[in-house]
Amino acid sequence: MITIRKAADRGGADYGWLQTAYTFSFNTYHDPEHMGFRVLRVINEDVIQGGGGFGEHGHRDMEIVTYVLSGALGHRDSMGHASELRAGEFQRMTAGKGVRHSEMNASADEPVHLYQIWLLPDRRGLEPGYEQKAFPEADRRGAWQLVASPDGLDGSLRIHQDASIYLANLDADAALSRPLDDGRHAWLQVLKGSVEIDGQTLDAGDGASVSRQSSLDLRAVQPAEVMLFDLA
Incomplete structure (x- = not known):
């Protein structure tokens, strides 16, 4: 959903x-x-x-x-x-x-x-x-870059919670997916540009909650920067 x-x-x-x-x-x-x-x-x-x-x-x-x-x-x-x-x-x-x-x-x-x-x-x-x-x-061009996590994985900031934060920068028409483990949830926040998810366009400032899905799939409508929260 x-x-x-x-x-x-x-x-x-x-x-x-x-x-x-x-x-x-x-x-x-x-x-x-x-x-x-x-x-x-x-x-x-x-x-x-x-x-x-x-x-x-x-x-x-x-x-x-x-x-x-x-x-x-x-x-x-x-x-x-x-x-x-x-x-x-x-x-x-x-x-x-x-x-x-x-x-x-x-x-x-x-x-x-x-x-x-x-x-x-x-x-x-x-x-x-x-x-x-x-x-x-460069490490988030067309890819998810981990910037915060519970254990500071890969040099990310350490947050005291079962949550991870990712950034991604996408060129126009680029597609990117993020698998979600069973019982996990996500929040996507569009920081710049616009992306399409689930047949809907999200512009800068828009967000979306994701639950009971195996993955989040997005495509950039315009060059975009997005932030993703992977949450328990």
């Missing part, structure tokens, strides 16, 4: 300095039909204008993965990390028993476009942790 979540149906807001879209209920947007999918709790697409950002704030008991599509994001946290997350880079932060951080556009003039993902951890009270990494774009 494949269920489409169109970009236009997401929640969100325009604060001037921030344009944000919420795939699942978040902040002041509440929809009991869209509270998350499996352990996937948040998929937020943010565009932060130059000089803007989120001042210091706290998180607890969440695995937070951030992917920058364009621009650069400044990060500081109570673990002592001060870094700049550039286009194409990933960050994993385990909030665990408590962490504070800030996220600011690293530029005074250019916007930063990013996705932030929250997953429920496999247990509460973990020690806070942090990773940041860029993955070679």
Whole structure:
């Protein structure tokens, strides 16, 4: 079963300095039909204008993965990390028993476009942790590139949950499949371009949940970048 979540149906807001879209209920947007999918709790697409950002704030008991599509994001946290997350880079932060951080556009003039993902951890009270990494774009051309996994397989970021995150970049008309083991589920998020699955076209910002299927088969309608979550 494949269920489409169109970009236009997401929640969100325009604060001037921030344009944000919420795939699942978040902040002041509440929809009991869209509270998350499996352990996937948040998929937020943010565009932060130059000089803007989120001042210091706290998180607890969440695995937070951030992917920058364009621009650069400044990060500081109570673990002592001060870094700049550039286009194409990933960050994993385990909030665990408590962490504070800030996220600011690293530029005074250019916007930063990013996705932030929250997953429920496999247990509460973990020690806070942090990773940041860029993955070679060539390794996801027409293929699934593992960027996060429970055991850090193949140099991927380690997340404390039975979930894996993949990226793929596809040329127009390219096809790609992903087998799903029995009892597994998937969420596909289109980051750029458009793809076709199950006879339906998904554009940038669209997503789809996949359950009770042996595979997910997609074809790029236009050059596309997609993110896939393999979930218990």
